[in-house]
Amino acid sequence: MTDSDLSAPSQEEIAHRFNIPERKVKVQTLMKTLNDEEQKYCICQSTDCTSFMIACDKCEEWYHGVCIGVTQLDAKSIKHYYCDACRGKDPSLSIKYKTKKPWKDKFKSDSSDVDRTARDPRLRESGKAKKSSRRCGDCTACHKKEDCGRCDYCKDMKKFGGPNKMRQKCRLRQCANFYKKKKYKQESSDTVEIEDDTPTQCYGPGCIECARPGSKYCSDDCGLKLSKSRIYEMLPSRIQQWQSSPCAAEENNKRALESIRRKQLEAKTRLGDLDQRHKELDSLLERAKHLKIDPDQGGTETEDDLELSLYCVTCGSEINQRGALRHMEKCFAKFESQTSFGSIYKTRIEGNSMFCDFWNPQQKFYCKRLKVLCPEHTKEPKIGQDEVCGCSLVTNVFDETGELCRAPKRKCVKHFCWEKLRRAEIDMERLRWWMALDDLFEKERTIRMSMSNRMGVLGLMLHQSVDHDPMTPMTTPQIRDSN
DNA sequence: GCCAACGTTGGC
DNA sequence: GCCAACGTTGGC
Secondary structure, eight states: OOHHHHSOOOHHHHHHHTTOOGGGOOHHHHHHHHHOTTOOBTTTTBOOOSSOEEEOTTTOOEEEHHHHTOOHHHHHTEEEOOOHHHHHHOTTOOOEEOOOOHHHHTTSOOHHHHHHHHHOHHHHHHOOOOOOOOOOSSSHHHHOOSOOSOSHHHHHSGGGTOOOSSOOOOGGGSOTTTTSOEEEEEETTEEEEEEOOOOOBOOSTTOOSBOOTTSSOSSHHHHHHHHHHHHHHHHHHHHHHHHHSOOHHHHHHHHHHHHHHHHHHHHHHHHHHHHHHHHHHHHHHHHHHTOOOOTTTTOOOOHHHHHOEEEOTTTOOEEEGGGHHHHHHHHHHHHHHTSOOEESSOOOOSSSOSBOOOEETTTTEEEOSBGGGOTTTSOOOOOOTTOBOOOEEEETTTEEEEEEOOSBTTTOSTTTTHHHHHHHHHHHHHHHHHHHHHHHHHHHHHHHHHHHHHHSHHHHHHOOOOOSOTTSOOOHHHHOOOO
16 A cells, blocks of 8 residues: 555545435545444445445434445436435435426426416416426435336346236326325315325334335334234244145145155166166276187178168268268268357266366356267277277177177177267266256255245245135145145 | 326426 | 337227
């Protein structure tokens, strides 16, 4: 830190450094901040002051814009800000907004347009009322400049990807006073709409204060007090009710969990079997290593066989039967190399992964081809001159004779790449079962979530089943279904 | 009476 | 010309 860093910053510097409007900078408070790193602010009581903050003009406490729902744009139109705590203590306090300049206001439509139309005989007679505005211009909502992006009206907007069918202002920007209950009073020639400004009493337990505009409570504390007393009052009986009567949804969930558990066990067993098949293949290859080449095997094709031709399944060109497997294998590898399958996540499964998982630093992903079939990152093993083919011989296509093909591996056209394809077949099956297992884990998670929600405080407080005919008790599954 | 949907219009 | 959002209306 240099000397200049230690010197007292100017008001402008502080405003710039803390990203706050200059007029809100309380130099004394901030100087304290710079010297005392443990200073805590806002309702969140954190020491962080790197984001936009606004100070209460009554208690001079600083609040993060995000914590109290005031954006930097909103703050530009605020003249005096009073925090919730101060407004709770003194209901006469309300956030004061800057008024627009008269020359600008002259051409703007605001709440006065409605009144002006009602008052101004020229406008009334012409019937050409200006498009009115549903704004009082005083409440917090009227001064919000940004849409929340979460309410139904925001979600309808084009900018949030909605169909633009409702075409209404963001719920948080809807004027709190415009929708107040209206009273009508008869005046000499006209019926005039007036706002019902009768203050309502705060709903807080034992509180006799006036509720804040647009709220049932005089302060956040009163709202919390009522919520607390509701929980103390209602929760014990709800828990008792929950424990005394069986719940159909809970029973269904338990049955579903049992079924999922059975399926998971089956999947794990099948995966174990497939691992065993890999081991059997390894031992078969080991057995083949000790065999000697039989020069009579591998050249048993008749002349008819040699004349037979077929078409490659990949490129479609005509090939003779003898070299068909070799051609198709190479052709597949060529075309497969042209397409990449990748994911940014490395495979994490128990045992040997069936995926290639080669990290591609250019494309920044892990290769997700089957490892055994990946033509790009898996090298074909070199075949020695003495190696035998080793493929199990069969009769009637599927019946294994127990003998192995002893043709030279390099020349055997009948069983070209047989162990690679066998391994790929097993890995594909393993992949299917892993995916099934993943699906089952997700289902289990969802069910467990709904079970814990149902038994949670919110679930118990919000949902209740009433038996309208207690004289004829229902059978268990019909009693209660709180789903 | 409520509300989704939509035509319309003032402001930019 | 575009867009936010107001006022109206038909269906429920």
